[in-house]
Every structure is written in structure tokens, then in C-alpha cells.
Amino acid sequence: MALPKVGSIGEYIREQRTQAKISLRQLAAAAGVSNPYLSQIERGLRKPSAEILNQIAKGLRISAQALYVQAGLMEDREPDSDVLAAIRADGFITERQRQVLIDIYESFRKENRAEAPDENAQTAKNAHSAPEPRERDAGSPPNDEAPLPEEVFAGFEPDPASSVNGHVTPETREG
Amino acid sequence: MALPKVGSIGEYIREQRTQAKISLRQLAAAAGVSNPYLSQIERGLRKPSAEILNQIAKGLRISAQALYVQAGLMEDREPDSDVLAAIRADGFITERQRQVLIDIYESFRKENRAEAPDENAQTAKNAHSAPEPRERDAGSPPNDEAPLPEEVFAGFEPDPASSVNGHVTPETREG
DNA sequence: CCAGCGCGTTTGCAACTGCAAGCACCGTGA
DNA sequence: TCACGGTGCTTGCAGTTGCAAACGCGCTGG
Structure with a gap:
């Protein structure tokens, strides 16, 4: 239970990378992470942090959300439909x-x-x-x-979009 | 401006928590993280991983996306089409x-x-x-x-890191 | 007065991330 | 043949996360 989906996210990243036909080192450079670390991530030996995930998403030109969902860090609706x-x-x-x-x-x-x-990996979203x-x-x-x-x-608005949208400073909320 | 978002996300969490009128320990329990760690996160002394952020989002009953965006781990979802x-x-x-x-x-x-x-001018959310x-x-x-x-x-070339988008991490690790 | 309970915070440490350096392998070319 | 550049992988190590335990503080109340 400690890190079961790590392999999933790794496979997913590798799949996206190979689909994009770029080498591990290329993606590592594009994402700004080291090649060995990316290798370990892809093989499920390491659990990348969100920052790394975000960088990898950028390097892969896919949305970070896709990776987060794959990593089980975000319960998102099905990206399929x-x-x-x-x-x-x-x-x-x-x-x-x-x-x-x-x-x-x-x-x-x-x-x-x-x-x-x-x-x-496509069906791994059911995680x-x-x-x-x-x-x-x-x-x-x-x-x-x-x-x-x-x-x-x-008085609690579950609508974070209003405050998040414009990168509002939290202090400004308190009129 | 190395890692100011950490403070930002901490303040954001604390604000959400105080608005919800729950104690730090309560949120920590609801989120499944330790209270001291949550304290440090809120004060910007620690940078929580995505997993912790996800837990905190659940504890706060806000979308994980909001926290990710706040933490700078995710580009704000483009409100275009x-x-x-x-x-x-x-x-x-x-x-x-x-x-x-x-x-x-x-x-x-x-x-x-x-x-x-x-x-x-048909819809509001234009690109x-x-x-x-x-x-x-x-x-x-x-x-x-x-x-x-x-x-x-x-004409398409998989050329990553050419024009992804602005807002990359401020730090460049070409030391 | 001290006991108990809540709050947020500090401290010390195991466990982990993430990287620099280096390894093994394969294809090219002089 | 060896050198060069490419692929991905292994190895130590610094720096960090995240937690258990303990601390200081304020409150209630016996």
C-alpha cells in the first residue's frame, strides 16, 4: 500500500515518452530532472514528487492533471470521455x-x-x-x-475556482 | 523568488482551515497527516508532496486542483474552450x-x-x-x-521545451 | 495549587527524493 | 582496432519529507 501506483505512473510516463519518440535523456532534459531519476521513476522504483511530476508533464507536453490522475494523486473524472x-x-x-x-x-x-x-495503463484510471x-x-x-x-x-464555498483563478493572495480575501 | 509558493500554499491552507473553523489537529486527523507536519506546512517551513496535498485537500473538502494550482504544481486550468x-x-x-x-x-x-x-459572443467562456x-x-x-x-x-516535430508556456520553475538548475 | 484537556509548535530521527558521477551496452566511423 | 556518441541503468550521497515524542501556553475545575 505504500507505493503501488508508482509502477503505474512510471509505465504511463514511459509510454507517453516512447509514443513521443524521445529518449529518456531528452525527456529528462526537457523536464529538468536528471536522467537516472527519470529512469527510476519510469521503472517504478521511485515515487516522484508533484514538482517532478509537473516538470515531466511539461516535458511530455501533456497536462499535469493527466499525470496526477495516473499517479492516483487526483481523483478526476475519466479523461477518456x-x-x-x-x-x-x-x-x-x-x-x-x-x-x-x-x-x-x-x-x-x-x-x-x-x-x-x-x-x-489506459484503464489504470480505475484506481x-x-x-x-x-x-x-x-x-x-x-x-x-x-x-x-x-x-x-x-460560509464555506467549495468553489475554489473563484479564488484560484486569478492567483489571488489569500490575505485579500479578508476584506 | 526561489520557493515562495510554499508560503503561499501554506497560507492558503491555513486560511481555508480557519475559515472552516477547524483546528490544526482536526484537519491533520481528517487529512491523515501529522499535526506538526501540517503546522510546518502552513507556516511555509515545509513543502508538502502531492500526496499530502491531496490528503489535505480531502480534509478541507476542496478540490485538490485548487491546492495544486496554489502550490504552483499545476497550471491553472485554462478557461478556454x-x-x-x-x-x-x-x-x-x-x-x-x-x-x-x-x-x-x-x-x-x-x-x-x-x-x-x-x-x-455566444458563450461566456471564450478562449x-x-x-x-x-x-x-x-x-x-x-x-x-x-x-x-x-x-x-x-510539419510537426516533437520538439519539447521549445514553447511550452511561461511559468516554469524560477530556479534554473544549470548550476 | 495542580490535573486534565485543548491548542499550535519544536525537536530528533528514519525514510525518502533527487542528483552527480560512473557503469555497461550498442551503433558509427576512421 | 579504438574513439565517439547514443541509449538506459547502478551507485553513493546531500537534502528533504514526514512522523513520534515532547514542549509551552491557555483554559476549565476540583
């Missing part, structure tokens, strides 16, 4: 364009599956360790097993 | 495929704008970050069939 859902929900494109995008995306996915049949429904973002408090008093949530 | 965000965040496609999708999507958008420029005006033509999107414009692949 993310693109498809976004495409379907988009209101700026026509039906035909929508279908084209969906086709392209799915063919990309299929293509990758064909080239790298070791796509088990949810928390059985709770991820309905936390809704306005209503979860209230299921909260060790916090309910009145806590009275 | 959901489709672009989803494509950028997708970890199951290669960088080239990602660029292709983005190009196609943007060319669709451009195409639609040319035909119906009034559609611009705020278009750092690179994708001048590459790609104007002929894949029509009805065979939606895989391979000519789009031609």
Missing part, C-alpha cells in the same frame, strides 16, 4: 464538424492502441481509492461522513 | 495528434466565424489564451470521409 464530452457539448461547431472531430479523436485512440497494445461519489463539487455539502460540523459549510 | 482544454489534458494521444486535433478544431472555429461572425495565432493553414479540414489529414502531420 473528457475530450469526447467536450466535443459533444461544444456549441461553436456544426454537427458535421463535431462528427469529424470525434472520428479523428477515436481513430487516434485506436491508432495508439494498435501501436502500443500495452495500453493497460479510485475513495469510494465516495465525486459529487463534491456540487453546491450541496456531502454530509455523508464529514468530521466537520455542518455549520462549517455555511 | 472545453474542447481545447480537454484535448490538451488528454493523456491518451500523442503530441502530434493533439496538435492536429487542436488545429482542426480551431480551423473549424475560424471557418464558422468567417461565415457567421455574430456567433462570437482567453491563444498565445500562438495558428497561422498554419489547415484551412481545408477533413471533409466527410477519411478524417485523417496526414498532411497535417508533415
Whole structure:
């Protein structure tokens, strides 16, 4: 239980790297980490910190969120349907364009599956360790097993986007 | 400005905690970390790993993403089109495929704008970050069939660290 | 007065991250 | 043949995380 998903994240990184056709040293340089450390990360011998993960994500040109989810550091909705859902929900494109995008995306996915049949890392997203429904973002408090008093949530906005969005200094909140 | 974000994240956590009106020990217990460590984190003396951050986020009932962004471990989720965000965040496609999708999507958008420029002010979340005006033509999107414009692949080079985005770690380790 | 309980903080240490240096291997070319 | 550059991997070590134990402080109350 100490570090079971480490291998998963390592495989995932290696897979992304090989897909990008860059060497370990190249990615290490791009990410700003040392090559031996990246090697150890990819083989699951080390558990990279978030900072390193972030750098690797940058080096791989993928979102840090993807890596965090892979590393089990973030319970995110399925990144699979993310693109498809976004495409379907988009209101700026026509039906035909929508279908084209969906086709392209799915063919990309299929293509990758064909080239790298070791796509088990793809399903590693089911590594949810928390059985709770991820309905936390809704306005209503979860209230299921909260060790916090309910009145806590009275003036407590579970909407971090408002404060996070502009990199607001925490002190400015207290008028 | 070596590691000021640590203090920032600490203050942020403390603020969230005091707003929730829970004690340091309570949050520590809820988050599953030790109280002294949480104390040090809040005062900026320690830089918590992503795992700890995730735990703290759970204890605070805020999204881990908020903490990651605060900690500078994650670029703020771009509020531009959901489709672009989803494509950028997708970890199951290669960088080239990602660029292709983005190009196609943007060319669709451009195409639609040319035909119906009034559609611009339709939604609130418009693309705020278009750092690179994708001048590459790609104007002929894949029509009805065979939606895989391979000519789009031609000019793409997996060149990491060329123009990822600003906001990299301030410290350069080329000592 | 001291006992007990809560708060946040300090201290010392095991365990770990992350790196510099170096290793073993493979392909190229003089 | 050896030198050169490329790949990834192994090895010590400094610096750090994260925790258990203990501390100082304020409060309640016998």
C-alpha cells in the first residue's frame, strides 16, 4: 500500500515518452530532472514528487492533471470521455464538424492502441481509492461522513475556482 | 523568488482551515497527516508532496486542483474552450495528434466565424489564451470521409521545451 | 495549587527524493 | 582496432519529507 501506483505512473510516463519518440535523456532534459531519476521513476522504483511530476508533464507536453490522475494523486473524472464530452457539448461547431472531430479523436485512440497494445495503463484510471461519489463539487455539502460540523459549510464555498483563478493572495480575501 | 509558493500554499491552507473553523489537529486527523507536519506546512517551513496535498485537500473538502494550482504544481486550468482544454489534458494521444486535433478544431472555429461572425459572443467562456495565432493553414479540414489529414502531420516535430508556456520553475538548475 | 484537556509548535530521527558521477551496452566511423 | 556518441541503468550521497515524542501556553475545575 505504500507505493503501488508508482509502477503505474512510471509505465504511463514511459509510454507517453516512447509514443513521443524521445529518449529518456531528452525527456529528462526537457523536464529538468536528471536522467537516472527519470529512469527510476519510469521503472517504478521511485515515487516522484508533484514538482517532478509537473516538470515531466511539461516535458511530455501533456497536462499535469493527466499525470496526477495516473499517479492516483487526483481523483478526476475519466479523461477518456473528457475530450469526447467536450466535443459533444461544444456549441461553436456544426454537427458535421463535431462528427469529424470525434472520428479523428477515436481513430487516434485506436491508432495508439494498435501501436502500443500495452495500453493497460489506459484503464489504470480505475484506481479510485475513495469510494465516495465525486459529487463534491456540487453546491450541496456531502454530509455523508464529514468530521466537520455542518455549520462549517455555511460560509464555506467549495468553489475554489473563484479564488484560484486569478492567483489571488489569500490575505485579500479578508476584506 | 526561489520557493515562495510554499508560503503561499501554506497560507492558503491555513486560511481555508480557519475559515472552516477547524483546528490544526482536526484537519491533520481528517487529512491523515501529522499535526506538526501540517503546522510546518502552513507556516511555509515545509513543502508538502502531492500526496499530502491531496490528503489535505480531502480534509478541507476542496478540490485538490485548487491546492495544486496554489502550490504552483499545476497550471491553472485554462478557461478556454472545453474542447481545447480537454484535448490538451488528454493523456491518451500523442503530441502530434493533439496538435492536429487542436488545429482542426480551431480551423473549424475560424471557418464558422468567417461565415457567421455574430456567433462570437455566444458563450461566456471564450478562449482567453491563444498565445500562438495558428497561422498554419489547415484551412481545408477533413471533409466527410477519411478524417485523417496526414498532411497535417508533415510539419510537426516533437520538439519539447521549445514553447511550452511561461511559468516554469524560477530556479534554473544549470548550476 | 495542580490535573486534565485543548491548542499550535519544536525537536530528533528514519525514510525518502533527487542528483552527480560512473557503469555497461550498442551503433558509427576512421 | 579504438574513439565517439547514443541509449538506459547502478551507485553513493546531500537534502528533504514526514512522523513520534515532547514542549509551552491557555483554559476549565476540583
